[in-house]
Amino acid sequence: MSGLRVVPAWRHGQERLYVCGADGRSVAWYDRDSSRVNLIAEDREEAVLRALAPFLTGHVTVGPPPLPTPVEMARLALHPDDDLAPNRPGEALHIALEREALTPRRLRSDARYRALTAERAVGEALDGLEGAGWRVLHSVPLPGGARIHHLLIGPGGLFCVSTLAVRRHRVRIADPLVTVGRGEPAPLLRTLRSDASRASFALTAEVRPVLALAGTGAADPEVAPPPRDVRVLRESELGSLARLGGQLKPADVEALHALARDRHTWRRV
Incomplete structure (x- = not known):
């Protein structure tokens, strides 16, 4: 067991699926609209993808979160x-x-x-x-x-x-x-x-x-x-x-x- 759980949330009208560890901290999130999995903890990529498997549709890209904009x-x-x-x-x-x-x-x-x-x-x-x-x-x-x-x-x-x-x-x-x-x-x-x-x-x-x-x-x-x-x-x-x-x-x-x-x-x- 990876100990990861998937928590849905909404941000600016768009759905995100957050992958959280046992301590409640996010280790990744999945943006459905962009078909991208953003990894905060890159060493847990395989466990994150296993946890998200029931929710992934089509081809997805996986990588670190994009750099924040000035805004x-x-x-x-x-x-x-x-x-x-x-x-x-x-x-x-x-x-x-x-x-x-x-x-x-x-x-x-x-x-x-x-x-x-x-x-x-x-x-x-x-x-x-x-x-x-x-x-x-x-x-x-x-x-x-x-x-x-x-x-x-x-x-x-x-x-x-x-x-x-x-x-x-x-x-x-x-x-x-x-x-x-x-x-x-x-x-x-x-x-x-x-x-x-x-x-x-x-x-x-x-x-x-x-x-x-x-x-x-x-x-x-x-x-x-x-x-x-x-x-x-x-x-x-x-x-x-x-x-x-x-x-x-x-x-x-x-x-x-x-x-x-x-x-x-x-x-x-």
């Missing part, structure tokens, strides 16, 4: 406390509500809970684009207490996505003011443009603003005239962004995502 090296050097990639949609709201430990009744009546529900819905829709070559960061902190709800990076460029909870309410947009139901008009488009401009400065790349309306039962937004340079999309329409392309190559997407996920990138904007 991968930067990611590996990033301290976990400075990595924004694990942030959940509405991360800042999650933390604030958990600290206050509100009762269920008070939680449902808190406007931040409705905002959190909306950010979760929009975040889930954007996360669904990753299979089409897009990357998403949620709740990106900016100096002064502001934050970008979602930063979308992909073949069609970069987008600063702000979420607005509009469940069962009428929405009126008169640039830069946005009115939800009977609430007071707020200059949300001005704030959104400012956040997108700060992101452009931080990433040295054009970042376009998107206002995402989250919630069911709302009438079509009243927009007159259409806001300058801001896309206004319903939560269900966010998938249309996946059809955009021709702006960034996959390597550019990964490089910008690596830069954006570093908390230090945003401290001087």
